[in-house]
Amino acid sequence: MWQDILKQQRGPSPPRLTVEDATELYENADFNLLRSAALERRRIVNPGNEVTYMIDRNVNYTNVCTINCQFCSFYRPPGHRETYTQTYEQISSRFSELEDVEGVRVLMQGGVNPDLPLSWYTDLIRYLREHHPSIALDCFSPIEIEGIADVCGLSTLEVLTELKHAGMHGLPGGGAEMLVDDVRLDISPKKGSAENWLRVMHEAQSLGLTTSATNVFGFGESRLHRVQHMERIRKLQDQALEKGWAGFTSFIAWPVQLESNVFGRRNRGQNKLLLGAGPTEYLRQVAISRLFFDNIRHIQGSWPTMGLDIAQMALFGGADDIGSTMMEENVVSASGTDKTCALEVELQEAVRRAGFEPMRRDSDYNLLETPNVTPNVSEFPAPPPLQT
DSSP, rough: HHHHHHHHHHSSSSSOOHHHHHHHHHHOHHHHHHHHHHHHHHHHHHSSSEEEEEEEEEEEOOOOOSSSSSSSSBBTTTTTOOOOBBBBBHHHHHHHHHHHTOOEEEEEEEOOOOTHHHHHHHHHHHHHHHHOSEEEEEEEHHHHHHHHHHHHTTTTHHHHHHHHHHHHOOEETTTTOOOOOHHHHHHOHHHHHHHHHHHHHHHHHHHHHHEEEEEEEOOSOOOOHHHHHHHHHHHHHHHOOOOTTOOOOEEEEEEEOTSTTTTGSSSSGGGGGGGGGOOOHHHHHHHHHHHHOEEEEEOOOOOOOHHHHHHHHHTTTTHHHHOOSSSSSOTTTTOOOSOOOHHHHHHHHHHHHHTTTTEEOOOOOOOOOOOOOOOOOSSOOOOOEEEE
C-alpha cells in the first residue's frame, strides 16, 4: 500500500496526503525511497541548489516559569534560588554581540514569569528597537503570551497588538510540542490545550507577525499522533492563506532531549525504547513533513538536537534550511545537548559538503548577500555513517 501512496507523491502536482496515508508512509515506507520522494518534492517547491541559514542568537531573558513542563530542565519556579530575569542593559549587550557578526534576528524566549507586567515587555521591545534597529525581534512563545495576558487581565490578541505596536517582528513557534491533547496534557498539564497554541498563532498571523511551526516528538506518542499534530498545523495554515495572511514561514521538528529532566527519568526499564528518537526516526519525520505540508514552503533541519552531520543528511530528505548560528542557547542545552551554537563557517561547510550552495537569509526567508567564509581549519571530519 505504501508503494502506491509514495508513487502518487512523485511529480509536480501530487494529491494532498491524508492523515491515514501519511501514517502509512511513516510506519512502513522504505527509508531511502521515502527520503528520495521528499528530496524530489523539496526541489519542486524550492527550485535551485540553495540551502539557507541565518545569523542570529537566542536570548533567554528569564528562567522563572510556573508551567513546570516535565521535559524542561531550564525553568525554575518563582522563589527558587537559581531564578534570574535579565536587565534591559544585559539583554542589549547580547544584541550588540550579534551586530558584531552581522546578525539579523534575535529569538527571545523565557518562561511564564508572574512578576512581569505587560509594560516590562513593551518597554523592553521599545528599548531594543531604539538601540538595535537592524535586528528583527521574534519574541515570546504562545504560552508566554497567555501568561502575560493572565497577569495583565487582557486578551491574548490585545497583548499581541501592544507588542507589535512596540516593535515586535514575530512570534516563535516554541511551546507546540505535541498538538494532540492526549499527549500534550500528559507531559505539560499546566500548558493548556493545543487549541490555545493554535489560537494565539492565528491571532499573531492576523496581525502580520512572522510565525513558524514546531514539533517536539519522542514522548512515547504514536506516529499517528505526530501526523495529527502536523494536520492541525496544516489546517491553520490553510485558514491563514485563505485570508491572504503569510501564515507559517517554516516547520521545524526535533526529538525531546531526555538527559537531565523529569521526563527523562521515565526513560528507564521497559519504557526505554518508547521515549526519544534516533537519527533514522528523525530523518523519517523530516521526510514525512516535507510531503505532508503542501502549504508550508520551508522545512528546517535541527542541528542543535541532532548534530550537524544529521542535519546535513536531512538536506537529502526534504529540508531546505539548516537553521541558524544561535550563538547562545540555554533551554535545549539544559537537557543535556552539548553543542548549541555554530559558527557561520560550520553551517556553510555542512551545506557545501552536501553539494548545495549556502545562502544567508532573514527571519522571513528573504535571501541576503552571503560571504564565502574561509575555514580556519584544514579540513572538517567526515560525518559518521547513519545507524539504521
